Amino acid sequence: MGDLVHIPQAVDLIDCSDSPLDDPQMTVPFRVVHTTEPVLGIVTRVAPTAGYVRVYCGGDHWSIKDDKVYTIRETPHS
Numbered sequence: 001m002g003d004l005v006h007i008p009q010a011v012d013l014i015d016c017s018d019s020p021l022d023d024p025q026m027t028v029p030f031r032v033v034h035t036t037e038p039v040l041g042i043v044t045r046v047a048p049t050a051g052y053v054r055v056y057c058g059g060d061h062w063s064i065k066d067d068k069v070y071t072i073r074e075t076p077h078s
Contacts, residue, residue, distance in 0.1 A: 003043045005055060005069040011035045013055075013062035033062075041069070 007013075013033040041057030041064075052063045 001043050001046060004072045005041050005043055005053075006072055007035060007039045007041050007055070007057065007064065007069055009035055009037050011064060011068045013057065013064060015060065016063055040072075043069070 011034070013035065015030045015032070016028070039057055041055035041062070043053050044056050044061060045054035046066070047053065051066050053066045053069060055062050055064050055069065
């Protein structure tokens with residue numbers, strides 16, 4: 001939680017209720033946005049078994065498949 005992440009182009013951002021089961025597939029999505037360009041987000045919650053993370057991005061909270069986000073790591077400058 002709290003990690004800055006890279007969300008690539010062509011990823012579905014799912015707006016759904018924050019289910020107690022932590023599984024967006026078990027809820028009806030309010031809307032789905034398909035990214036047309038890479039964006040940045042902040043991880044707000046990790047679902048340990050469902051394979052999704054909650055990310056704050058573009059002013060909203062989204063559920064995204066955990067294999068579609070990439071942590072941005074600090075790299076040493078030379």
